[in-house]
Amino acid sequence: MEHFEKSIIPVIESVYPSFTPLERTVADFFIHNTDESDLSARHVSELLYVSEASLSRFAKKCGYTGYREFVYRYQEGLNAALPGTDDHIKQVLNTYQELLNKSYSLADRAQIDRICHILASKRRVYVYGLGSSGLSAQEMKLRFMLAGVDIEAITDIHIMKMNAVLLDESCAAIGITVSGRTPEVLRALGAAKEKGASTILFTSRSSSDYDAFCDEVLLLAVKEHLKNGGAISPQFPILVMIDVLYSHFLTTDSERKEALYEYAVTKLHET
Incomplete structure (x- = not known):
């Protein structure tokens, strides 16, 4: 693993037990999404057969002001590298990954x-x-x-x-x-x-x-x-x-x- 990126997926997973069945449908989509690039409220609501209001409630339950902020943070985590001031975080986590890889090789x-x-x-x-x-x-x-x-x-x-x-x-x-x-x-x-x-x-x-x-x-x-x-x-x-x-x-x-x-x-x- 060469680098780590900030992701809100752990946030979604931490709130997951409190979601309603409908909210879990939305959560599963964002946790496992690898292909869908159009994350507009209208497109996602049609894709998942949920209302845009449901998407907004889901985002707020995750701690964001609304769906727009949620999607912004979600895409930021997918596309942006950690800022330079957080390089030590990457270094520590990459060291852990290196040790895991070595442990696998030694086992x-x-x-x-x-x-x-x-x-x-x-x-x-x-x-x-x-x-x-x-x-x-x-x-x-x-x-x-x-x-x-x-x-x-x-x-x-x-x-x-x-x-x-x-x-x-x-x-x-x-x-x-x-x-x-x-x-x-x-x-x-x-x-x-x-x-x-x-x-x-x-x-x-x-x-x-x-x-x-x-x-x-x-x-x-x-x-x-x-x-x-x-x-x-x-x-x-x-x-x-x-x-x-x-x-x-x-x-x-x-x-x-x-x-x-x-x-x-x-x-x-x-x-």
């Missing part, structure tokens, strides 16, 4: 199958991470716990060291470090491997050094200075891969996992 279906098998077959899973990687570890815990995985996130250096006493062949240990150089996380994985646990590393760095203590190395998309937390959160590529794993994990034994998820959500909403 290995066979590896994802193997990792999901480990997550499904082990008695307990521990996820190690510090800083922003620790926040991602906690997010992974919350996601996979809902699907029935006995999983714990460990984000304290001392607990990482002590955790080795709990590990054996029935466990899995996951280390998250975008740089691939966080010594505490790497040492924790090494200790887990010594105890016979299955070990998985999430990192942007590919190195044969990991072969000695990692069963799987899941590569993360990266951009220069990303690990330093500049404009883009270093969590983003981690969370993308966690979502990919989670989505695939749910496809196996889906009925049981959906039941567990529904049970957990019900419990969360109990008063």
Whole structure:
């Protein structure tokens, strides 16, 4: 994706649940329109079999003074580039798109199958991470716990060291470090491997050094200075891969996992 343009389509979509059936007909036209260039009130009303007054009410519900302003903003979003003062918005969003494209290129279906098998077959899973990687570890815990995985996130250096006493062949240990150089996380994985646990590393760095203590190395998309937390959160590529794993994990034994998820959500909403 080379650039982004301002669009009022997200505005339409945000109001969509409050539309009447007739207004949804109008909304669907503007959301999906790719061919119609004549957007005059008269032409659109004839095309959709609605009155011009209905178009005006629709535009006002979207937050505009009337249909004329709505169409002006709609066409502006389709045809005009973002002003120069908003270039940073494009840069950030293009970086996200770049990271998504890279994540797609790095994703290995066979590896994802193997990792999901480990997550499904082990008695307990521990996820190690510090800083922003620790926040991602906690997010992974919350996601996979809902699907029935006995999983714990460990984000304290001392607990990482002590955790080795709990590990054996029935466990899995996951280390998250975008740089691939966080010594505490790497040492924790090494200790887990010594105890016979299955070990998985999430990192942007590919190195044969990991072969000695990692069963799987899941590569993360990266951009220069990303690990330093500049404009883009270093969590983003981690969370993308966690979502990919989670989505695939749910496809196996889906009925049981959906039941567990529904049970957990019900419990969360109990008063």
